[in-house]
Amino acid sequence: MTKDDCKQVVLDIIADIAPDEDLSNVKPDVRLRDQLQLDSMDFLDIVMELRKRHGIEVPEADYQRLASLDSCAEYLTPKFTALGK
Amino acid sequence: MSLSTARIVITGVGLTAPNGDSLAEFRHHLLTGVAGISRMEIRYMGPQLAGVCHYDPLRHQKKKEVRVGTRAGSISIYCAREALADSGLNWEAVAKDRTGIYIGCTEHGNVETENEIYNISKFNYDTKFWSHYHNPRTVANNPAGETSLNLGVTGPCYTIGAACAAGNMGLVHAAQMLRLGEVDLAICGGVSESIHTFGIFAGFKSQNALATHADPAKASRPFDLARNGIVISEGGCLYTLERLDDARRRGAKIYAEIAGWHVNSDASDYVLPNPTRQAECIRAALARSRLAPRDIHLVNTHATATPLGDIQECEAIRAVFGEGCPDTSINNTKSFIGHCMGAAGALELAGNLPSFDDLVVHPTINVDRLDPQCALPGLVLNQPRQVAKVDTILNNSFGMLGINSTLIVRRFVP
Numbered sequence: 169m170t171k172d173d174c175k176q177v178v179l180d181i182i183a184d185i186a187p188d189e190d191l192s193n194v195k196p197d198v199r200l201r202d203q204l205q206l207d208s209m210d211f212l213d214i215v216m217e218l219r220k221r222h223g224i225e226v227p228e229a230d231y232q233r234l235a236s237l238d239s240c241a242e243y244l245t246p247k248f249t250a251l252g253k
Numbered sequence: 254m255s256l257s258t259a260r261i262v263i264t265g266v267g268l269t270a271p272n273g274d275s276l277a278e279f280r281h282h283l284l285t286g287v288a289g290i291s292r293m294e295i296r297y298m299g300p301q302l303a304g305v306c307h308y309d310p311l312r313h314q315k316k317k318e319v320r321v322g323t324r325a326g327s328i329s330i331y332c333a334r335e336a337l338a339d340s341g342l343n344w345e346a347v348a349k350d351r352t353g354i355y356i357g358c359t360e361h362g363n364v365e366t367e368n369e370i371y372n373i374s375k376f377n378y379d380t381k382f383w384s385h386y387h388n389p390r391t392v393a394n395n396p397a398g399e400t401s402l403n404l405g406v407t408g409p410c411y412t413i414g415a416a417c418a419a420g421n422m423g424l425v426h427a428a429q430m431l432r433l434g435e436v437d438l439a440i441c442g443g444v445s446e447s448i449h450t451f452g453i454f455a456g457f458k459s460q461n462a463l464a465t466h467a468d469p470a471k472a473s474r475p476f477d478l479a480r481n482g483i484v485i486s487e488g489g490c491l492y493t494l495e496r497l498d499d500a501r502r503r504g505a506k507i508y509a510e511i512a513g514w515h516v517n518s519d520a521s522d523y524v525l526p527n528p529t530r531q532a533e534c535i536r537a538a539l540a541r542s543r544l545a546p547r548d549i550h551l552v553n554t555h556a557t558a559t560p561l562g563d564i565q566e567c568e569a570i571r572a573v574f575g576e577g578c579p580d581t582s583i584n585n586t587k588s589f590i591g592h593c594m595g596a597a598g599a600l601e602l603a604g605n606l607p608s609f610d611d612l613v614v615h616p617t618i619n620v621d622r623l624d625p626q627c628a629l630p631g632l633v634l635n636q637p638r639q640v641a642k643v644d645t646i647l648n649n650s651f652g653m654l655g656i657n658s659t660l661i662v663r664r665f666v667p
Contacts, residue, residue, distance in 0.1 A: 187316035209321070212385045220382060 169248040171241035177222065177248075178214065178240045182206075185213040196237035218244070223251060261428045262500050262665060263508040265340025265493035266603050267332040271304030271486050271590045275335065279600075280607045283615035284637050288470040288589045290484050296371065296451045302464055302472045303448045304486025304591035314403065323365060323390050324446035326399030328489035328596075329356055333400045333440050340493040341505060342438070344404075353436035354397045354410035355426045356491070357419025357443035359595035359652065361412065362391035363450040396444050408436050416652025417555070418516070419443045420490065420598025421660045425514045427494045437499060442599035444489035453594075457483055460524070462559050473592075474619035475556035475563055475585045476627040476634075483557045484591030490599035501667075508606050509662040512645065513542030519655025526562050531569035531657050535649065538659035539573075542645075546574045549661070550642055551614055552583045552631075553601050555649040557592050564626045566649065576630060582640055584633045585617040598650030598658065608643040609664045 169177075179191055182204070189204050200206055214234060218224040224247050226234065233243035266276045271289025273279030282289070293303040310319045310327045313334040319327055333354070337344055369387050376382040389395065394411045401410035409430070415422040420443030427441035447453045457463040464482040466472035473484040500507060515537035519527035539546060552570060556563040574581055586601040587593075593600050608614055616633045623634065644664045651657045 185317075185320070187320065205317075209385060216382070216385070220376075 169245060169253050171245050174241040174245045174248060175237045178237060178244070181214055181217040181221070185210055185217070194237060199235045200237070222248070222253070224248070256434045256496075257432050259432055260497035261431050261494055261511040262497050263492050263511070263606070263662070264495050264500050264505040265336040265342070266490070266508060266606070267335025267337070267339060268488070268490035268600060268603050269306040269308040269328060269331055270488045270593065270600050271306055274306070274308040276603055276607070279604055283586065283589055283604050284613060286618055288473070288618065290469040290472050290591055292469055293448060295454050296367070298451055298454055301454050302466070302469055302484050304484060304488065304593065305448065306487050318403065321386060322399045323395055324449055324487065325358065325361055325396040325444050328444045328446065328487065329396040329400045329491065330403045332442065332444065332489040332491035333404060336440060336491045336493050342493065342503070347438060349405055350407045351437040352406045352408045353427065353430055353439045354400050354406055355423050355430065355439060355441040356397045356400070356412045357421070357423035357595050357599065358393070358396060358412045358414055359416050359419055359445055359447060360414070361393055361395055363452050364446055365390040367450050367452060400440070415656050415658065416654060417592065417594055417597055418650045418652040418656045418658040419595040420600065421514070421602070421648060421650040421658035422516065423599060424492065424494065424511065424660055425516060425658065428511045428514070431494060431496050437495070439494040440491055441494055442489070442491040443595040443597070445487050445594035445596045447594045448485055448487045453485055457485065464558060471619050473558055473588050473590070475554070475558040475588050476617055476624055476632065477620045478622040478624045480558040480560065480563065480624070482559055486591035486593045488590065488593035488596040488600050490596055490603050492599070507665040509609060509646070510665045512544065512661040512663040513538050514658065514660045515541060516656070516658045519657070521655055524653050526565045526651055527655060528565040528568040528572070530655065531566060531649070531651060532572040534657040534659045535569060535573045535647070538647070538661050542661045544645060544661065547578045547580065549574070549578070549581050549645050549647045550640070551605055551608055551646045552581060553605050553646065553648045554583060554585045555597070555651045556585050557587060563624070566651070567627045567629055570629055578631065580642060581631045582614040582633050582638060583629050583631045584614055586615070588618045598648060598660070602646065602648045602660065602662065605646050605648070606662070608646065612640055612643055614638045614640055614643070
């Protein structure tokens with residue numbers, strides 16, 4: 169899975185958990201919470217959906233790694249690779 | 254006038270019922286014989302008779318609110334917003350910290366808990382897949398809390414658990430809080446999301462109290478000799494209640510005045526009604542209202558179409574109203590919409606409020622053969638009845654564990 173694929177995985181999850189948001193112009197280097205209406209429960213949703221859909225675990229200590237699309241890709245791509253995806 | 258004796262009036266109505274999403278549509282269908290029962294797929298049980306509401310959740314909620322919240326919360330928000338719009342209140346100017354939300358519920362949390370158990374069953378019952386939304390979804394105050402979030406109400410917002418007496422209880426509690434001076438505006442009534450939990454259906458089925466019928470529209474048949482149980486429905490009805498002085502100051506439209514109420518308990522059985530206590534409840538409500546039985550022009554019954562329960566309520570009504578009340582009509586709204594559980598009392602009152610204006614009593618439908626034990630004088634069967642006078646409505650709502658509520662409203666006369 170490429171980093172762009174990984175960003176799309178996260179965007180697909182956000183589309184489901186924040187269905188009122190316009191995701192057409194999300195800036196990859198800007199914190200998601202600074203450009204979208206996302207609260208702490210929504211971030212737990214992202215963690216839950218990564219677990220449910222992709223079998224990926226994100227420990228609480230690493231939540232900050234999900235701050236932006238770029239940081240998500242940095243953090244998650246090796247995890248997908250490790251799972252053979 | 255002191256607050257403790259302040260006159261309390263209904264100034265707005267918002268509702269969703271299986272046969273209507275506004276008072277006008279609901280009333281029209283009650284007068285034209287349109288029921289709202291259909292078949293719905295219930296988890297583990299297959300198609301079951303149910304009353305399903307068809308309001309548009311996105312009329313007053315964002316998609317995310319609908320996704321995160323509960324059906325009961327969504328119904329509450331819809332009803333509250335519609336009631337406020339109907340009331341003519343300038344919502345922007347209303348003191349949110351002086352507003353209370355009091356919502357009656359039969360139960361809350363079954364739907365959400367069942368959904369989570371079903372969810373983790375897909376993950377070998379590993380609880381790490383249990384939703385972090387479970388607790389805010391299942392706390393008992395959820396429907397009122399979600400409504401407070403949507404409306405920005407910062408006064409007291411909570412639910413009142415009173416089984417199927419809860420709809421009346423929302424109004425009763427609101428009237429009490431207005432008279433105590435706790436709030437200046439109350440948004441109150443009852444809601445139910447119970448059709449989304451298989452447990453309610455399975456429980457009534459195990460109790461042999463779940464209705465069956467080939468024709469869904471004829472399934473809910475209180476007082477009919479062939480009645481065979483309850484049709485479970487969802488729904489909601491919330492009112493705006495105000496002290497009369499406040500309502501008049503702003504020139505509000507007034508639907509009715511709260512005349513009186515009573516709430517008591519059977520203390521006799523988990524599920525079986527107690528007609529003696531029901532009669533005591535009705536009499537006490539009349540006494541508080543300073544009305545005699547003959548002064549009541551419309552009695553809306555609680556009857557749910559269980560073989561025994563209907564007879565017992567008729568026994569209670571007969572004990573109070575006897576044969577000497579020629580101006581008293583009696584009807585039942587569940588014959589159209591099934592049993593809306595926590596919403597029942599509030600919805601059934603709403604369906605009858607327009608009688609103050611049109612002097613028509615909506616009927617109890619689906620009575621092909623009247624059970625002789627339910628043959629009350631004044632029972633309005635199958636067709637609406639034009640009457641000479643409707644100045645008072647008495648609304649019964651009773652619930653499991655023996656909680657009884659009677660609410661009386663009167664035509665507003667300045």
